[in-house]
Amino acid sequence: MPADSLDEQLTKYLTDAHAIELQALAQMRAAPDLARDHQLAAAFAAHCSETEEHERIVRERLQARDASPARVKDLLGALTGKGFVAFARAQPDTPGKLVAHAFSYEHMELAAYDVLERLAERVGDADTAAAARTIATQETAMAGRLRGRFDLAVEASLHDVPDDALGEHLDDYLADAHAIEAQSLVLLAKAPDLAGVPELAAACAEHNAETEAQQRRVEQRLRARGGSPSRIKDAALRLGGLNWGAFFAAQPDTPIKLAAFSYAFEHLEVAAYELLLRVARRAEDGETVQIAERALVEENAAAERLRTLFEPALDASLPSPG
Secondary structure, X not given: OOHXXXXXXXXXXXXXXXXXXXXXXXXXXXXXXXXXXXXXXXHHHHHHHHHHHHHHXXXXXXXXXXXXXXXXXXXXXXXXXXXXXXXXXXXXXXXXXXXXXXXXXXXXXXXXXXXXXXXXXHHOOHHHHHHHHHHHHHHHHHHHHHHOOHHHHHHHHHOOOOHHHXXXXXXXXXXXXXXXXXXXXXXXXXXXXXXXXXXHHHHHHHHHHHHHHHHHHHHHHHHHOOOOOOHHHHHHHHHHHHHHHHHHHOOOOHHHHHHHHHHHHHHHHHHHHHHHHHHHHHOOOHHHHHHHHHHHHHHHHHHHHHXXXXXXXXXXXXXXXX
8 A cells, every 4th residue: 555545544543543532531521420439430530531631642643644533433433422321321230331331442442542553653653653552551551440340340230239139130141241242243243254364254253153152151041040131132232233244344444443343342241241250159150150251261362362463454454555
């Protein structure tokens, strides 16, 4: 790809990053009031300040490149962030949903800045590469703080739940995990044809088989407990998977967008199983604990494998010269 085209792509990735930060800000500004725990609230408040700084840095890098944020992307980002806040607020386990989605979103941001740094280095824009590294370091730290606060999230979510009602809540978390796997299966089924990189296609195909087994174990456990998957949740998330598949197919840089999104989605699944694990322990359901622990090993491994594929996915997303 000619140097001027790489420059244009770098500017587009900066506008993507700016929209991502606006979406994050919509969530971070509301999160402290939804957290129901002072440590969670403090973590979100501190990262809100960091996120405001990230938005400023990205905006200034755009200005340095004689560009500006993309209004449509920014509007969609802000609206999506506000939509998630409304969703989390409406849930009975708001703190858990808040931490789970924030954990996934931090990894979405981390992936975006990882890719931005790689392309900036190819273009020779040292200042943008340095800015991306700095922001990625802070996103990584926030993701680590959230990973260490799943216990607090479950405690805040179930603080007023009597012991004799824990089983019902455990069934809800199992149904959530089943629905998330339903969305994952839709996306993974399409991914090999969209990947553009043999290694990425293979990773998605292999994880598809793991995901089918994970969903099957969750459903079997749910039915053994006298429950069943939620048709509404499953249908809604399957539709989401179809929409994401259509989105990726329409992108000129499908491989890297697919890899980055899948990396973030793996962390949404990680968060779902971290929460399920803790609720199962509270309910003293050893079989569900084992299911969650096994899934966590597989989801974390899948996420790390995807991150190793960012470089070849970026290569496949940037056409060769001529």
